[in-house]
Amino acid sequence: MDRRREQVDEHQKAGGFSPARFEIERGPVRVIVEASPAKARLSDQITLTLRIEAAAGVQVRKPNLKGSIGDFVIRDFRQPLPRVDEDREIFERVYALEPTKTGTLSIPPLRIAFTDPRGQNGEAESVLETEPFRIEIESVVASETPSLADLRPLAPPVPVPAQRTPSLWWSLVPLGAVLAAVVWLIRRRQRRMVEAAPLSPRELARDELERLLGRDLAETDVKQFYTELTGIVRRYIERSTQVRAPEQTTEEFLHEIAEKETFSADESQRLRQFLESADLVKFAAYRPRGEDIDESIRRARHFLGLDSVEAAV
Secondary structure, three states: OOHHHHHHHHHHHOOOOOOOEEEEEEOOEEEEEEEEOOEEEOOOOEEEEEEEEEEOOOEEEOOOOOOEEOOEEEEEEEOOOOEEEOOEEEEEEEEEEEEOOOEEEEEOOOEEEEEOOOOOOOOOEEEEEOOOEEEEEEOOOHHHOOOHHHOOOOOOOOOOOOOOOOOHHHHHHHHHHHHHHHHHHHHHHHHHHOOOOOOOHHHHHHHHHHHHHHOOHHHHOHHHHHHHHHHHHHHHHHHHOOOOHHHOOHHHHHHHHHHHOOOOHHHHHHHHHHHHHHHHHHHOOOOOOHHHHHHHHHHHHHHOOOOOOOOOO
């Protein structure tokens, strides 16, 4: 058994909850799972981040989470493009989870399988399994519920000067203040209980593109700029169709687009030109001109449905 897992098991035997961050490593693969926050309200969203680091050449089979996990509904999912750090490949998946009830809710263990052709077992598959997470979910109004422990003892009577008799108006002021406070609390609870409408795929892509363009990344790191620009388009297509764009190479992705007839022939050709031009910058050290970058942005906006585009050149 892995040393890190033994530490977590001892923590559970002591009567505590699993930590919000769990890490396990076996051979060439390290898995890190984070759930934040570990204590939240029913109206809050929980961010579950799965990070897999694997040595080059190791084949990793990531868990396929859909719809729900444990006591949580999966409201959103994003997968940044894989990256390489020295001799290790890094994969990430980020899930937005919504609790279904209050109390101590559970996120079940995640299983990650991998095959290391370089190892003694050859093509034999190994499995890593994370620990379950327990997250405390409180009611939206739990922190505002009065408690008997908050009551103070009766105050001694206050003498009232005999020459001054309070009017009916002043006697109603405390009652009005109490009613106003009650109305304010009710409205505050109602606002917190109203769920924000989830953003559409186009709105998510629009926000991502605006943030990217606001960073002026094309001037400082044009390769990273094209990586993030194509990632925005791929994630939009994934959210809008059944094509799993971020998990495929450009050629695999274009082949599946053609098979499923997701776009018209003209649109598929424009998309091919857009992605292949970006690959030249990302993988072939091509240095685009300013007008090339502007054209790539224009095509990206077209595929996201954010702008009209003229006939392809």
